[in-house]
Amino acid sequence: MKNDSNWLIAVLMVAVLFGGSLASCFxxxxxxxxxxxxxxxxxxxxxxxxxxLDLKSDVLSEHSIxxxxxxxIQTKDSEFENAVLLNAYLGFFMFDIYVNIESDGYLSIxxxxxxxxxxxxxxxxxxxxxxSDRFSKTPKYNSGYTDNRADYASDEEFANxxxxxxxxxxxxxxxxxxxxxxxxxxxxxxxxVNELAEKVGIRYEIALSYNQAxxxxxxxxxxxxxxxxxxxxxxxxxxMGYLYFQDKEKTKAVLEGIIDNDGAYLxxxxxxxxxxxxxxxxxxxxxxxxxxxxxxxxxxSFCNLYHINIGSDExxxxxxxxxxxxxYLIANPDxxxxxFKIDWDNIDVSSVxxxxxxxxxxxxxxxxxxxxxxxxxxxxxx
Numbered sequence: 001m002k003n004d005s006n007w008l009i010a011v012l013m014v015a016v017l018f019g020g021s022l023a024s025c026f027x028x029x030x031x032x033x034x035x036x037x038x039x040x041x042x043x044x045x046x047x048x049x050x051x052x053l054d055l056k057s058d059v060l061s062e063h064s065i066x067x068x069x070x071x072x073i074q075t076k077d078s079e080f081e082n083a084v085l086l087n088a089y090l091g092f093f094m095f096d097i098y099v100n101i102e103s104d105g106y107l108s109i110x111x112x113x114x115x116x117x118x119x120x121x122x123x124x125x126x127x128x129x130x131x132s133d134r135f136s137k138t139p140k141y142n143s144g145y146t147d148n149r150a151d152y153a154s155d156e157e158f159a160n161x162x163x164x165x166x167x168x169x170x171x172x173x174x175x176x177x178x179x180x181x182x183x184x185x186x187x188x189x190x191x192x193v194n195e196l197a198e199k200v201g202i203r204y205e206i207a208l209s210y211n212q213a214x215x216x217x218x219x220x221x222x223x224x225x226x227x228x229x230x231x232x233x234x235x236x237x238x239x240m241g242y243l244y245f246q247d248k249e250k251t252k253a254v255l256e257g258i259i260d261n262d263g264a265y266l267x268x269x270x271x272x273x274x275x276x277x278x279x280x281x282x283x284x285x286x287x288x289x290x291x292x293x294x295x296x297x298x299x300x301s302f303c304n305l306y307h308i309n310i311g312s313d314e315x316x317x318x319x320x321x322x323x324x325x326x327x328y329l330i331a332n333p334d335x336x337x338x339x340f341k342i343d344w345d346n347i348d349v350s351s352v353x354x355x356x357x358x359x360x361x362x363x364x365x366x367x368x369x370x371x372x373x374x375x376x377x378x379x380x381x382x
Contacts (some may be wrong), residue, residue, distance in 0.1 A: 036128040038062050041121035042118045044100060048242075049074075050110030053116040053125075057101045060085070065105050065128060068092070068135030072100050073109050073138070074125040075118045080340060082107065084132045088268060091138045092322035094242075094274050095339050104141045112242050112274075116337040123303040134345070138335065144307040147188055152304075159192035160304045162199070162281055164269055166293030168381040173263045175200060176301070178272045180226035194224035196212060197266055204236075204261040205229045212294040226266070240307055245329050245336045252366050254279055259375045273301050274322075281326050285358030286373070287381045289290060294354070295323045299363040324349050331357035333365040 040055035060069075069088055073080040083097040084232035092098050095113040102108055109124065110116050118124055152158035161177040197205075205226055207215060215230050217235045227237055236257035237248035258265060269275035276299045284294045299318045302308050308315050327349045329336055362368045362376075 004119050039125045042120050042122050046108035048110050049118050052108045055107045056105045060288050068132045070129045070132055072127045076122045137313045139306050139314045155192045157304045159189050161196045167287045167289035169287045170382055174265050174270050176267045176276050179268050194226050198225035202264050202266040204234050206267040207237045207242040210237040241274050255376050258379050278326050285354040288355055295319045298322045330361045
């Protein structure tokens, strides 16, 4: 027993002398290195059309750097802070800056909502700065998502198809959904969207993410209620990308389509989430919907697609990072060029007069006249 005690005392003395702990003597540390930086070259364009690097994710895993870590990105001309580490683009919101692990294991950098540019062959440095506080509460897009109708409670939930209500909106005038213009062999949701659109009597389709060429491809190869609307010319396809706040002419095309055509209207992009959410929010605000009505409408698409529970931490984070961000830019269009510089975790839109903000966005930023805004409202409101 005496020899055992002496051995234990010796171990403790070594731990103290080397500034460690008894636990670290027996188990290796699994904490992330406090200082880590790596430099790579731009070798191409990622699936989100932003810089792809010659660095593989191994360089991060070798240093125990987990998903949700934060980095500063240094390009030749710019520096971007608080970029969150993702895998397959799971776990971010619009306007977040990211470092992503692509399907082939290479790293890419970017921001959905504004392009990060770096020339082919130019150097990019990634410096670890810590851990994101909200990554664990951010829905990991696609993790709860399937293409199996049986995994969803209803056709409407599966198709992400629902009526937009509240404020002064007329009943049965405005809907949002997943895209009905996919081939059913690639995405079975489109069949359900077409059936539901016919059921509620959609008369005009707002296909945000499509352009004339992609709509024509759908017309040439597919069948369905919404395909017929397109054949008859009852649609607008502005080709709105993820830089939708910068695409003001494309937003104008949507509102002009509403003015010139009668509803019911169906708004969709690809899955009916980000771009659709922005356009719907703008229209709801013009129609005097309350913030709570708008928040619930926006969050519902995430609940439908990813099985998010109402009232959960993920649900609350969706509201913070979708409604708040979109409304902030609608109320402050002068900040659109500064998307990289905005501290999105600390914006406050609680005092925004949402109707006035949306009206001014249409007139002062988009350039519509008072009569044109009134014409939009007449089509949508009681």
